[in-house]
Amino acid sequence: MVVFLFGLVAVAEGPVTISFWHAMSSGHQPNLQKLADDFMAEYPDVIVELSYQGGYGDLQQKINAAVVAGNPPTIAQVYENWVTPIVDILYPVGPYMTEEERGDIIDGLVRSNTYNGVLTTVPFNKSIMVLYYRKDLVPIPPTDWQEYLDMSKDLTVDSDGDGTIDQFGTGFRPAANPELFLNFLEEAGGSILSEDWSKVTINNSKGLQAMEYAASLAPYSLITSEYMSNAFQANQVCMFIDTSAGYYYNNQAAEAAGCEMDVARVPMGPVNQKSMIQGTNLAVFDMNQTQAQKDAGVLLARFLLRAENTVYWAEKGGYQPVTKSAYESEEWENWVATHEYQQAMSAQMLDGFSQILHPNYGDIRYVIATAFEEVMLAEATALEGLASAALEIEDLLE
Amino acid sequence: MIKEQILRFGRRFSCPQEWKSRSYWRETGTAYLYILPAFAILSVFVFYPFFSAFRLSTYKWTPLASTFNGWRNYQYIFQDKYFWRALWRTFYYVGINVPITLFLALLVASLLNKKLRFLAFARTSYFLAYITPVVAVTMVWQWLYNWQYGLLNYFLGWFGVSLTNWLGDKRFALPAVIIMSIWRFVGYEAIILLAGLQGIDKMYYEAARIDGASGFQIWKKVTIPLLTPQIFFVFVISLIGSFKVFTEIYVLFNGTPGPLKSAETLVYYIMRQGFFGTQHLGRAAAASVVLFGIIFVFTLFQLQITQKRVHYQ
Numbered sequence: 154m155v156v157f158l159f160g161l162v163a164v165a166e167g168p169v170t171i172s173f174w175h176a177m178s179s180g181h182q183p184n185l186q187k188l189a190d191d192f193m194a195e196y197p198d199v200i201v202e203l204s205y206q207g208g209y210g211d212l213q214q215k216i217n218a219a220v221v222a223g224n225p226p227t228i229a230q231v232y233e234n235w236v237t238p239i240v241d242i243l244y245p246v247g248p249y250m251t252e253e254e255r256g257d258i259i260d261g262l263v264r265s266n267t268y269n270g271v272l273t274t275v276p277f278n279k280s281i282m283v284l285y286y287r288k289d290l291v292p293i294p295p296t297d298w299q300e301y302l303d304m305s306k307d308l309t310v311d312s313d314g315d316g317t318i319d320q321f322g323t324g325f326r327p328a329a330n331p332e333l334f335l336n337f338l339e340e341a342g343g344s345i346l347s348e349d350w351s352k353v354t355i356n357n358s359k360g361l362q363a364m365e366y367a368a369s370l371a372p373y374s375l376i377t378s379e380y381m382s383n384a385f386q387a388n389q390v391c392m393f394i395d396t397s398a399g400y401y402y403n404n405q406a407a408e409a410a411g412c413e414m415d416v417a418r419v420p421m422g423p424v425n426q427k428s429m430i431q432g433t434n435l436a437v438f439d440m441n442q443t444q445a446q447k448d449a450g451v452l453l454a455r456f457l458l459r460a461e462n463t464v465y466w467a468e469k470g471g472y473q474p475v476t477k478s479a480y481e482s483e484e485w486e487n488w489v490a491t492h493e494y495q496q497a498m499s500a501q502m503l504d505g506f507s508q509i510l511h512p513n514y515g516d517i518r519y520v521i522a523t524a525f526e527e528v529m530l531a532e533a534t535a536l537e538g539l540a541s542a543a544l545e546i547e548d549l550l551e
Numbered sequence: 552m553i554k555e556q557i558l559r560f561g562r563r564f565s566c567p568q569e570w571k572s573r574s575y576w577r578e579t580g581t582a583y584l585y586i587l588p589a590f591a592i593l594s595v596f597v598f599y600p601f602f603s604a605f606r607l608s609t610y611k612w613t614p615l616a617s618t619f620n621g622w623r624n625y626q627y628i629f630q631d632k633y634f635w636r637a638l639w640r641t642f643y644y645v646g647i648n649v650p651i652t653l654f655l656a657l658l659v660a661s662l663l664n665k666k667l668r669f670l671a672f673a674r675t676s677y678f679l680a681y682i683t684p685v686v687a688v689t690m691v692w693q694w695l696y697n698w699q700y701g702l703l704n705y706f707l708g709w710f711g712v713s714l715t716n717w718l719g720d721k722r723f724a725l726p727a728v729i730i731m732s733i734w735r736f737v738g739y740e741a742i743i744l745l746a747g748l749q750g751i752d753k754m755y756y757e758a759a760r761i762d763g764a765s766g767f768q769i770w771k772k773v774t775i776p777l778l779t780p781q782i783f784f785v786f787v788i789s790l791i792g793s794f795k796v797f798t799e800i801y802v803l804f805n806g807t808p809g810p811l812k813s814a815e816t817l818v819y820y821i822m823r824q825g826f827f828g829t830q831h832l833g834r835a836a837a838a839s840v841v842l843f844g845i846i847f848v849f850t851l852f853q854l855q856i857t858q859k860r861v862h863y864q
Binding site for chain 2: 210214217220221234238239241242315317319328329376377378379380387389515516518519523526527530532
């Protein structure tokens, strides 16, 4: 409380300008501006300058360049693995939040924003893996792995008999989206590394079960590097797992193909039914910032976590709210009631999981993507793919 | 004996006669002033990044505390199978792309040099492929290559060729990039060669004809030798450009290096190491230095050839 008041006092000393670097393209910008305007109306002594930095890749490079130059923004969108190399120059948000605020953040997201035991960043634009399917071909979506496999098999057809499959049951983008394998891994009860990151566990029996399951889907899957919406529009796939952030594009593709699309939870695995949460968090920088700027940055991060704001951001941008109170709010309940597809998305958020915070996660993810692609394109067996991945990941732990 | 050696050494560094005149210094000073603006801009945008890439290649880079790493980045890339594969693919791409494009460009330039109808239209059409932004062109080719609905497979179907998964099959991914690149650069190279063809003095042809040379003899003994400056220029430019191929691959395969990395070239490898999710700027810089070395050696080699084989009118 004292810290909170200190923040207010610091802000109240005079107008303070903070820069907010983001990668939200034009469709999202009016929504972000509205939230910034609301914040400035409540805290008239703070001026928030929103600054679009291009795509996520550009944003990361610009943040890194700004850190090297000693001049980062006050607050920015960041992915978990961007934070690990620069965590020392971040101003942790958690210690300046109330107990109630911290406890309100979804548990899985607290874990993925906590570095060295401190809640350093806070979740911002979050999406979750869901199953998209064509209602005309899939009247009842699959609920578990076996059903998903059986239905994929049944829906794979060579309609003109020329020896080439014209319609696949499902589809994967293994090189671009290895998160699908990570989802299977989690549902099989497996993990990439042991709890303390000292051992590679991706190739244990659970990992093998996940990869073998993926491999069993391969003959009935369109393997591509393109967004699935293209294949959906061309009637080449009947269902696929993808991030909820793609809802708008996938729905547009379904409409263009003249069919109806719906969304379901990812099929349940042998151990549990879990879904991977993706998207960025917000970091406040502790480099070349005045105390007033840092305090204002923290205030903005906390403001965006309020139920009404995270719900507004989710409704307008196609993301998922990030706090428990938001899911319990009347506003969100009404929204879900009128937008049926949101039910499957919301249902998975509360026990969703995020990427691990290992400093070499970028490299680890790349190794997994390579193995996943080799297995899905039948270049390697599940065992071979995981064995070579495990060796490479081991090198990355040194 | 030693004294003589020292004297000879000293003479080498003695002040040349012209250094003593004031007009020499005025002229030299003026010359340096003229090149100063270009030199300043090049220093900031070329020379500094160039040397800093060398320096970076010996560091383990992190945003907060980069540390000197000696040759470890070079050791890493030379032990990395993906580096060698990328290098091989780059040579494969250059080795096929450059000669075929040049040959077709020569052919097109020779055709455009004839008195054709709609000549201006034909020239513009060929050049359009080059001036259209590469991302836009690549996205169109993405559709042309679509295995199920693409025009290319449709046309190949007329000749009984079964559906080819151009972008999804590791055997066809790099050839797909090569075909697109050839299409893109033939027009550009042809226009330069055409300018060369039109600059050849008619008297050489007349003299050859009077001497009874056949059409092929004239082409071989007159046209080609007198076109060598343009051919050489086009060759150097396309060779350097081909070694740096990246954007086409990045767009064609939606940000991936093709199925099973089958189209990962050296620049893609550099970008992946440095910027795509991993931040190994030191390794990326080391691979860049290797690429620089390769292009440098090729350019030196070409300069040697130029001095012997290029004929100026």
